[in-house]
Amino acid sequence: MAIEVFNRYESKFLLDKDTYEKIQNRLLDYMELDKYNQQNGFYTISNIYLDTKDDHLIRNSLSKPKYKEKLRIRAYGAPTADEEVYLEIKKKVFGLVNKRRTTLKLNEAYDFVRTGIKPVYQPYMNTQVINEIAYMLNLYDLEPKLYLAYDRKALFSKENKDLRITFDTNIRTRRYDLRLESGDYGEPLLEKDRWLMEVKAENNIPLWLSKLLSEYRLYKTSFSKYGLEHQMMLLENQKMKGERKPCLKQYSVQPQLLPQYL
Template sequence: MTIEVFNRHECKYLIDEAVFEEIQEKLIKYMELDNYNKSHELYTISNIYYDTKDNHLIRASLSKPKYKEKLRLRAYGIPKMDEKVYLEIKKKVCGVVNKRRTKLSLEEAYNFVATGEKPEVKAHMNKQVINEIQYILSIYDLEPKLYLAYDRKAFFSKESRDLRITFDTNIRTRRYDLFLERGDYGESLLEKGKWLMEVKAEKNIPLWLSTMLSEYKIFKTSFSKYGREYEKFLIKERSLKGEFEPCLKQYTAAYSAQPQLIQQYL
């Protein structure tokens, strides 16, 4: 059964391919492959990120507030209009990540975000999450902003499903043709041979993992795929226009004006 609602801590690390090759072999002692990877060496995750016309959500996120949220549409591979995808709310409150998602057909998801009107609730949908997404759509005028895809290898702990480690590579993005069914292509976000490693745990990480990270001198970093792409986008825009963007901090004002947004989902 797919988990649709959960809370966890996420730590991110950028590593080279040589390090990835070594540590994935060691992880097998403690962890098992994700079901997707049991039949494929890597599997592809594709996303559409939604934001306001002035990019309020990502601007606020980059200013590192105590509370931030985003809405994205996620698929595995290239979906057709009648295939199931996930519409997700991802929040971070005081360092804890909360993700809430529901299955819809790709067509239902597009219509929901475009109109703000809930689809007819079906057995495969999470009614509560549908209501929460509708609320977000009512307070933000969202539109598709970014296509972002990557290839993933993932592991689950053999002892507890609370610990998951993922490795993402070949991260590619585009700010045009923002439809999942249109194909998997875009510009590279990281240099070739780099992997984004994420440790996702509800509790503290085990001693063996802490020892492994120390042995390979793998240090935690602050990294957001959407955030990194947006920073590159700003640099490109500035070079073209010869202008500087306003300070990111001004875009957090809306949060202090709407404290109920935080409490509603805690």
């Protein structure tokens, strides 16, 4: 069974193509490719992010609170309606990322988020996570808001499997045709040959990695794929209206309610 609960710290770095090629070759001295990358250069992850009508979850996330959460449907490639996908809550509390997910058939995931009614139990489901998602769906009136996909290369430490580094490229999004089975297409989020590297670890990173990051002068950055797309959408909407650029501080953020399931 796939791991369904993750607790780790994540550090993000933006790279150009030249730096990506150099550092990922150096990493292979200490790490090995994910099994999905061993036969193919990359694998595709596609997501449907859910939010309220007024985008409360992403607006709250961009305000950098101590606690924030997102809900998404995640798949590898473009699934069919009866294929298994993940319905996943991503939380961040004081910098610690917690991911909790359950396997569902794609049509089960759609029905669950649309109605809030828990699916009939099947052996591939995680009932605790389903209860948490049901609470979140009851707390917020959520709907599909964004399709977001990217191509990924992932590496695991040879000595410490808790250390994982991923490289994402060709990030594309769309705010229409919000069905995973509709196919993998969208508008580019970053300029060509830009890479997002994420270092994911339960504890401190090893000394060799710290030295490698320093050697290539890579510094952590605050980056959210969904957050960047939301900001770009606001700017484009303002541009179309002929108004001045928006300041995110003008949007009120409702008091954050912590779920009873933590």
